[in-house]
Amino acid sequence: MHLSDLTRKIRAGERIGRxxxxxxxxxxxxxxxxxxxxxxxxRKNPAHRVTFVIDTxxxxxxxxxxxxxxxxxxxxxxxxxxYTHTVEDMLxxxxxxxxxxxxxxxxxxxxxxxxxxxxxxxxxxxxxxxxPGVHPHFFSxxxxxxxxxxxxxxxxxxxEALWKAGLRTIPGGGAxxxxxxxxxxxxxxxxxxxxxxxxxxxxxxxGFASTATMMYGHIxxxxxxxxxxxxxxxxxxxxxxxTAFIPWSFKPGNTPLxxxxxxxxxxxxxxxxxxxxxxxxxxxxxxxASWFSEGKKTGQIALHFGADDFGGxxxxxxxxxxxxxxxxxxTEECIQLIHESxxxxxxxxxxxxxxxxxxxxxxxx
Amino acid sequence: MIEEIGFxxxxxxxxxxxxxxxxxxxxxxxxxxxxxDDLISLGQMAHAAQQAKSGxxxxxxxxxxxEHTNVCVLSCSFCDFAxxxxxxxxxxxxxxxxxxxxxxxxxxxxITGGMPPDWPWERYLDIVRSIRNALPQADVKAFTAVEIDFxxxxxxxxLEEVLRALKEAGLKTMPGGGAxxxxxxxxxxxxxxxxxxxxxxxxxxxxxxxxxxxxxxxxxxxxETLEERLVHLVKLREAQDRTGGFLTFIPLAFQPGTxxxxxxxxxxxxxxxxxxxxxxxxxxxxxxxxxAYWVMxxxxxxxxxxxFGADDIDGTVGGxxxxxxxxxxxxxxxxxxxxxxxxxxxxxxxxxxxxxxxALRIHSHxxxxxxxxxxxxxxxxxxxxxxxxxxxxxxxxxGLLSRQGSIDAGPFSLMDYFAQEENLELMDWCIAxxxxxxxxxLFSKEGxxxxxxxxxxxxxxxxxxxxxxxxxxxxxxGVHSRFQRLHAGVNDWSAYSAVLLIGDEAxxxxxxxxxxxxxxxxxxxxxxxxxxxxxxxxxxxxxxSLDGAAKEQLREILTRSLESCYDDFVPVAGPHGRQIGxxxxxxxxxxxGFNYRLGDRERKAMExxxxxxxxxxxxxxxxxxxx
Numbered sequence: 001m002h003l004s005d006l007t008r009k010i011r012a013g014e015r016i017g018r019x020x021x022x023x024x025x026x027x028x029x030x031x032x033x034x035x036x037x038x039x040x041x042x043r044k045n046p047a048h049r050v051t052f053v054i055d056t057x058x059x060x061x062x063x064x065x066x067x068x069x070x071x072x073x074x075x076x077x078x079x080x081x082x083y084t085h086t087v088e089d090m091l092x093x094x095x096x097x098x099x100x101x102x103x104x105x106x107x108x109x110x111x112x113x114x115x116x117x118x119x120x121x122x123x124x125x126x127x128x129x130x131x132p133g134v135h136p137h138f139f140s141x142x143x144x145x146x147x148x149x150x151x152x153x154x155x156x157x158x159x160e161a162l163w164k165a166g167l168r169t170i171p172g173g174g175a176x177x178x179x180x181x182x183x184x185x186x187x188x189x190x191x192x193x194x195x196x197x198x199x200x201x202x203x204x205x206x207g208f209a210s211t212a213t214m215m216y217g218h219i220x221x222x223x224x225x226x227x228x229x230x231x232x233x234x235x236x237x238x239x240x241x242x243t244a245f246i247p248w249s250f251k252p253g254n255t256p257l258x259x260x261x262x263x264x265x266x267x268x269x270x271x272x273x274x275x276x277x278x279x280x281x282x283x284x285x286x287x288x289a290s291w292f293s294e295g296k297k298t299g300q301i302a303l304h305f306g307a308d309d310f311g312g313x314x315x316x317x318x319x320x321x322x323x324x325x326x327x328x329x330x331t332e333e334c335i336q337l338i339h340e341s342x343x344x345x346x347x348x349x350x351x352x353x354x355x356x357x358x359x360x361x362x363x364x365x
Numbered sequence: 366m367i368e369e370i371g372f373x374x375x376x377x378x379x380x381x382x383x384x385x386x387x388x389x390x391x392x393x394x395x396x397x398x399x400x401x402d403d404l405i406s407l408g409q410m411a412h413a414a415q416q417a418k419s420g421x422x423x424x425x426x427x428x429x430x431x432e433h434t435n436v437c438v439l440s441c442s443f444c445d446f447a448x449x450x451x452x453x454x455x456x457x458x459x460x461x462x463x464x465x466x467x468x469x470x471x472x473x474x475x476i477t478g479g480m481p482p483d484w485p486w487e488r489y490l491d492i493v494r495s496i497r498n499a500l501p502q503a504d505v506k507a508f509t510a511v512e513i514d515f516x517x518x519x520x521x522x523x524l525e526e527v528l529r530a531l532k533e534a535g536l537k538t539m540p541g542g543g544a545x546x547x548x549x550x551x552x553x554x555x556x557x558x559x560x561x562x563x564x565x566x567x568x569x570x571x572x573x574x575x576x577x578x579x580x581x582x583x584x585x586x587x588x589e590t591l592e593e594r595l596v597h598l599v600k601l602r603e604a605q606d607r608t609g610g611f612l613t614f615i616p617l618a619f620q621p622g623t624x625x626x627x628x629x630x631x632x633x634x635x636x637x638x639x640x641x642x643x644x645x646x647x648x649x650x651x652x653x654x655x656x657a658y659w660v661m662x663x664x665x666x667x668x669x670x671x672x673f674g675a676d677d678i679d680g681t682v683g684g685x686x687x688x689x690x691x692x693x694x695x696x697x698x699x700x701x702x703x704x705x706x707x708x709x710x711x712x713x714x715x716x717x718x719x720x721x722x723x724a725l726r727i728h729s730h731x732x733x734x735x736x737x738x739x740x741x742x743x744x745x746x747x748x749x750x751x752x753x754x755x756x757x758x759x760x761x762x763x764g765l766l767s768r769q770g771s772i773d774a775g776p777f778s779l780m781d782y783f784a785q786e787e788n789l790e791l792m793d794w795c796i797a798x799x800x801x802x803x804x805x806x807l808f809s810k811e812g813x814x815x816x817x818x819x820x821x822x823x824x825x826x827x828x829x830x831x832x833x834x835x836x837x838x839x840x841x842x843g844v845h846s847r848f849q850r851l852h853a854g855v856n857d858w859s860a861y862s863a864v865l866l867i868g869d870e871a872x873x874x875x876x877x878x879x880x881x882x883x884x885x886x887x888x889x890x891x892x893x894x895x896x897x898x899x900x901x902x903x904x905x906x907x908x909x910s911l912d913g914a915a916k917e918q919l920r921e922i923l924t925r926s927l928e929s930c931y932d933d934f935v936p937v938a939g940p941h942g943r944q945i946g947x948x949x950x951x952x953x954x955x956x957x958g959f960n961y962r963l964g965d966r967e968r969k970a971m972e973x974x975x976x977x978x979x980x981x982x983x984x985x986x987x988x989x990x991x992x
Contacts, residue, residue, distance in 0.1 A: 031408050031409045031412060032409075034405045035370070035405050035406070035409065265710075266706065267664075267668050269710055296635075297666050298669075300634060300636055301636070301639065301666075304404045340637070341634065341635070342402045
């Protein structure tokens with residue numbers, strides 16, 4: 001295999017396979033990857049702008065029985081520091097967020113075996129009814145698997161009930177690395193790779209849109225990263241339900257994995273992931289730079305590596321904060337960071353409809 | 366080999382053409398580079414320019430910063446570090462306190478600080494001397510031009526007197542701070558207490574003449590314009606043309622802190638930081654290195670900058686205070702293993718360096734050495750980096766690294782091949798001369814026979830030429846001289862009777878002349894006239910332990926590289942040759958004078974030389990070993 005042939009193929013807009021993806025990942029220089037990724041990014045999204053969403057990321061519970069060894073957020077039922085908020089409490093928080101201009105609420109929690117399905121349905125129903133300006137973006141596949149278990153229903157039935165309650169999109173968390181070799185080791189009880197893909201397929205068939213994520217930088221091999229990209233690309237070919245792909249690096253602080261992997265992956269690795277995913281996932285409309293998880297400056301640079309979305313303003317975020325990785329921002333700063341990177345900033349909805357475009361006041365050096 | 370770039374901004378293409386040809390960029394080119402939205406193509410251009418200079422190497426030092434005092438007679442508006450004597454946070458370290466702070470594993474001690482009103486001159490010399498005595502493996506890099514200027518005024522000495530005393534005390538190099546931005550407009554507004562461009566350049570030029578290499582900086586991201594940044598770069602480039610004494614250029618991102626010049630949270634953007642690194646690399650074509658100083662840039666940006674033209678990430682920096690007082694959010698030190706991981710993940714070779722940028726250790730494998738001279742360029746025309754990483758390193762250093770097992774293949778200096786023969790496999794290529802070489806030159810004040818008992822300065826780079834010189838002196842002319850190694854970088858050679866230079870420096874000096882040394886001898890010609898044989902300076906070798914497939918691949922690459930320039934060396938070697946001031950016909954003539962095939966005559970010449978060297982008395986240790 002020759003890099004120059006592969007480069008030509010990608011520039012011509014052709015799809016690359018697993019072996020080619022691996023070869024590219026291991027042999028292309030960082031900026032070669034970026035250049036190829038930019039070609040695709042501007043072909044798909046020609047406007048010289050970067051989107052963002054005003055959102056918040058609260059949690060309704062940190063009680064969880066999955067025991068992922070990469071997580072510093074969860075508590076066992078009854079453990080000190082464990083909490084579960086009532087529906088009323090959550091609605092109050094949502095209302096406060098809405099008053100501050102939030103349009104998307106990304107809600108996730110632990111997998112709490114004591115919560116009935118009705119709790120989740122009520123959260124959705126009341127959010128839709130009481131806060132018409134807010135889009136609920138609730139519950140990862142792990143929680144949906146948990147709901148099915150608690151209620152004795154199938155995941156399809158749970159998803160249909162959530163749809164009926166008014167939910168239209170779900171977040172793409174819980175994917176980690178979709179390779180059972182990895183998933184079994186780091187999150188054995190969170191479902192297999194096949195479970196994640198199945199729930200997503202079922203959701204997309206019902207009509208849900210979702211994102212897809214990847215958490216790298218722990219025990220995975222390069223081959224498993226490619227496997228991850230490949231299986232979600234296949235699913236996207238079938239159902240077209242993914243809006244965006246969001247990679248982020250494992251944050252070892254306060255987790256059981258910290259002893260094995262004491263440091264998080266370098267920014268170079270993150271940029272490589274952004275570019276590689278833009279090249280490989282040729283059927284994904286958007287790649288999101290998760291700047292809150294990697295640092296503002298890395299996020300800014302990622303906008304030149306194939307990412308066209310800057311994620312959310314995240315007025316509240318607890319999971320990364322639990323791993324001592326704190327990086328909050330607000331709308332004004334988010335826009336400024338995008339402008340400094342040389343792009344217009346466009347506020348979007350959860351479904352990537354543009355609400356407004358803020359042009360930079362002046363060219364930034 | 367320079368790859369194709371997928372330009373999104375077509376205005377960059379003519380500039381890229383210049384870079385490929387080794388032509389100098391103009392002020393206007395610099396403005397176009399800064400104005401582009403095509404950050405990635407800009408980065409690729411700078412990366413290619415960097416690779417031509419330092420291959421896949423990224424330099425770091427196990428170093429420590431000492432700020433001996435924060436008491437300062439100046440009151441600069443942009444500084445949160447300085448204090449006045451008697452203020453609660455003012456401190457002044459004694460020599461003993463400084464020594465107690467130093468860790469024994471450092472190779473570079475960087476000293477800068479405030480300018481206190483009442484320290485005697487001897488106190489500064491004592492600090493330098495004491496560190497040199499306490500830590501023999503560490504070199505002292507000390508005092509910015511601003512401090513040197515302060516010393517000469519305060520102690521009523523000439524610049525030369527100040528620098529000579531410091532050099533004798535053990536100072537090896539100087540940092541580049543205090544340049545700020547070369548603009549009178551900005552200086553009047555915020556740096557009015559600093560010395561300004563002319564005085565800064567005068568201090569550095571004097572240091573270079575006296576054999577003290579220095580660094581250069583630019584403070585950006587405050588109130589300066591892009592034009593002022595480019596004026597700064599062009600002035601530095603001109604200064605380097607005159608002396609060649611700068612080692613590395615360090616763009617410093619302004620840290621707003623509570624300085625009042627900018628709001629405390631307005632740091633430079635990542636895109637501005639990366640553009641500045643890339644533009645610096647492209648504009649400063651005569652600077653060996655560009656530093657991504659992580660303390661100012663953040664670890665995030667510094668690590669990415671290694672693919673945007675930077676080949677230097679400073680080091681572990683134990684105890685940096687000035688930038689942190691101004692709100693820098695980076696940790697106070699980076700562990701050596703984190704630095705190594707960052708460099709490796711950027712796809713590069715972590716090179717642990719000394720104060721002169723000599724490679725002390727490398728942390729990588731499958732490394733192919735490259736002699737960083739014009740005469741070696743033809744070997745590297747077809748190298749792609751998939752398999753081998755390229756480390757440009759002077760011949761003698763390549764031998765020293767090979768002794769650590771760190772170089773897997775390369776054109777080894779003949780003496781290093783002789784010394785390490787049992788671990789090395791000879792390949793089919795060499796660097797041999799036919800009759801003359803033009804790049805292994807003895808610049809002398811005396812004729813051969815008058816060098817008896819005289820001291821000859823020997824470039825730090827040479828492993829074989831120095832032995833050729835010994836053979837010629839002893840066996841051809843019956844003369845015995847003494848040798849002293851120069852350090853890497855600029856030197857003051859006025860005290861020597863003759864100076865042996867090799868490589869690009871010899872080529873350049875051969876063309877321009879070396880003031881004070883009227884006689885110039887080409888050692889290969891001397892050898893040829895005597896032995897009627899070529900002289901083999903280097904032979905291509907591979908480590909015996911390197912696996913067979915890798916060796917085969919290497920052979921293929923080398924064959925293709927040389928084939929690509931059989932008829933005409935200029936397309937391959939032109940960019941390098943033009944950068945050292947040669948015309949295309951000169952480049953062609955110079956390279957056509959080499960024989961790159963190791964044939965029977967070359968093998969015979971090697972053996973004759975081996976016998977002659979073995980017959981000589983052993984050389985003193987300082988020639989064999991080097992720090």
